[in-house]
Amino acid sequence: MIQSEHEVLIELIRRSPSLATRLFAELGFDTPKYTSIRVETTDIAADHHHLVILLLDGDTIVLAVVVEVRLHEHEEFRDWVPCAADVWARHRRPTVLLVFAPRPTAQRLRPPLLVGHPGLTLSPLVVGPETIPVITDLQTARELPELTLLSGTAHGEHHHDVLQAIAHALKALEWPMRAAYVEHLARRLSGPSISKLDAFMTTVGSGRSIVAATGDEVKEEPESHQGVDRP
Template sequence: MPSNAHEIPIEFVKNRPRFVMRLLEDVFDVALPRYDYADMASENCTKFKTANFYSDRVVALRRGSRVCMAVIAEVQRRRDKRKRYSWPVYLATVHENLKCPVLLLVFCPDEKTAVWARKPIELGQPGMRLVPFVVGPDQIPVVVSVEEARELPELAVLSALAHGGEEEKILVACAEGLNALGDEEFSVYHEYVVSALTGAARENWDALMADPTFTYRSDFARRYINEGKAEAKAEARAEAKAEARAEAKAEAVVAVLGHRGLHVSGEVEGRITACTDLDRLDTWMERAFSVDAAEDIFD
């Protein structure tokens, strides 16, 4: 049971909440925000409705059977003011669970979000501020060593996404890093790289994957890449066929209008031949047999 030494000061606070404000201002020189009055709130520090907090990942650094440090790894894709309240909860909870120092590492895919995430989180208690370690695109190391890429393919992937447009060696290292993975990881990592690379980096990557001199570690990787090439070629052929059909239909629409003696201006012909929608061209073809003026097919 709590002693009087515990209960009486609590009673002071209950009876005169301003007592606490006075102590903070006079004893600890705390600059309080403007307020209208002070009253009591629930002393229950849990939420009224149970809430579970989950970080993305927690890495435990162990020395023998003892955890000597933990790192909370978070991925933050955009600003989210709620994180400025939940991140301190993550650290405090892991600190209590594992009984060790804890760091927060945040990965941000764009520099704008990274700048936001780096802002210190002031917890109010003097000396307590959380400054996350934030990894943005500018902080990703450049990996050009094949040996390093094979040892840490994840780092090689991040390097390729952040710097792949700068130097071909970066993409080569990434490819070699992926080539050292097992089948399941290879497919997942490769899809991630393909979906995230853009512009010149994507073109260079596709060229590298198509290079017949590149040796794939496993039959799976070779089949996976070849199947991807085959699918891409099939899609390209299908698109080419659709374009050819659209071009032929557009020419037919123009021919019908001309055969009926209607004047087809350059503007009308250009609009017809630029269309690739087969259904729309079918509609225009039906109208071409009955309209009084060429431009009426668009109505």
């Protein structure tokens, strides 16, 4: 059962792990040639902030991707080095850390983490709002619902055409995931944006009102932000 905002985004990526590889080019990272992609089942995901994706060429792992989600300014990231090291030690294959931070806090996550040993640093690949595409095309929304919903988290407040795309993307999800994402958005959007999304959802027939789904009154302002796969 999805219980936190982090789990919502982790589940989107789990459903469509190619989200990671789609965004590598935007980050200037060269993805190695691979023929398949899978999500690794591991205890590293026990706190619901982590996900491990493996890219394979035949039976050989060519890249391991440790996926993290960071939504709030106050969240710690000192566990990133041991997490990446653990995955590297398990597979002894190239390993990268990919951080999804769809809020403006992404900037503070980019500096390298200095371990102390000469030459040993970890520079996270950070997916911030500027990396996530603004998806407004409805056909794209229906074909790539997970990417569209990630776009909604990053851009829904300031690009209301994205809200219409979200309404179409939600139809591709089963109800528990749809309800969890709607509740996640309700914490992120202002009252006027929630009302617009409500109207789009009603028109498209993509589920209950966002207010009915959360049991909350429409907010006037979003909360403070402080401290399956498709090729």
